Amino acid sequence: MDTTTAAAERGITRATRRKLPGWNEYTPTIILFLLPTLVFMVLFVVWPIINSFELSLYQWNGISPTRDYIGLNNWTRLISDRVFWKAFGNNLIVVVLSIAVQMPLALLLAIMLERTTNLVVARFLKTVYFFPMLMSSVAIGILFKYIYDPSFGPLSQALKALGLASLNRQWLGDPGIVLYSIIAVICWQYIPFYMILFLAALTGIPEDLRDAARIDGANEGQYYRYIAVPIISGTLRTAVVLSLIGSLKYFDLIWVMSEGGPNNASELMATYMYKKAFPSFEMGYGSTVASALFLIVMGVGLITMKLTRRFETKV
Secondary structure, three states: OHHHHHHHHHHHHHHHHHHOOOOOOOHHHHHHHHHHHHHHHHHHHHHHHHHHHHHOOEEOOOOOOOOEEOOOHHHHHHHOOHHHHHHHHHHHHHHHHHHHHHHHHHHHHHHHHHHOOOHHHHHHHHHHHHHHHHOOHHHHHHHHHHHOOOOOOHHHHHHHHOOOHHHOOOOOOOOOOHHHHHHHHHHHHHHHHHHHHHHHHHHOOOHHHHHHHHHOOOOHHHHHHHHHHHHOHHHHHHHHHHHHHHHHOOOHHHHHHOOOOOOOOOOOHHHHHHHHHOOOOOHHHHHHHHHHHHHHHHHHHHHHHHHHHHHHHHO
16 A cells, blocks of 8 residues: 555656656745745836836826826827937937947957056056946936036036137037937946956956967957957847947936936937926826837847847857
């Protein structure tokens, strides 16, 4: 009888394992440790996303206890909203310039630091280069609002001292250049992050590969072009995806320095969402903008990851 019972239990265990691939004696413990994080993610990430899509179907000021169901009217309004598409275009400009400026400069700085043999100098340069990342976006925004002041700012004073006063502009007041003025600050802030990322990847390359390249007659430029950079292509892909997603949902510096103005010239989707949801008390429409932003970021992120992975495979 005991033999029959044991065989039956073994059969149940095998059947359970067949139904639940990967299940073993450690799985309940793993689930127990992951549970707090899963609960946090559901409450503060998944549920707000679902709630945002739900609110997009209502007309609500965010205060009233009642909400008016209007179906897809907010989404119809979004499609014909000129300011939203202006903000979307500005986001694309931020994406393109952020990747085009931040990635090459960060890689160049990482290569320079990786080639620096003096440890004291290398540590000093790392500290100096990484300093912008230690400052809050609000502090950086206030600092550069002062720097960009066309009358008393250091930039205008420097141009006057160099005899280039004609180049002085209303850096944050001219609709034609305000977005590019802020993008320059964004690049200054985030280049150090990608520099550290690339530097960590470069220092992880075995020294034997560099020695082998030298034996084969490769100079430093050829080593980085044909060996080092292709090896860290995974890190480059990660950096591009991070920059792309961060640029699409960017908010901080734009809001502090220009609030999306003048005349929506520096408006981004995130700042437009905030204006509609809170100052304008259009929580339903603000949720629609937020939902559209989520769909755009997720879609573009997935497409970029797939394309860069395909390119990496070919390389």
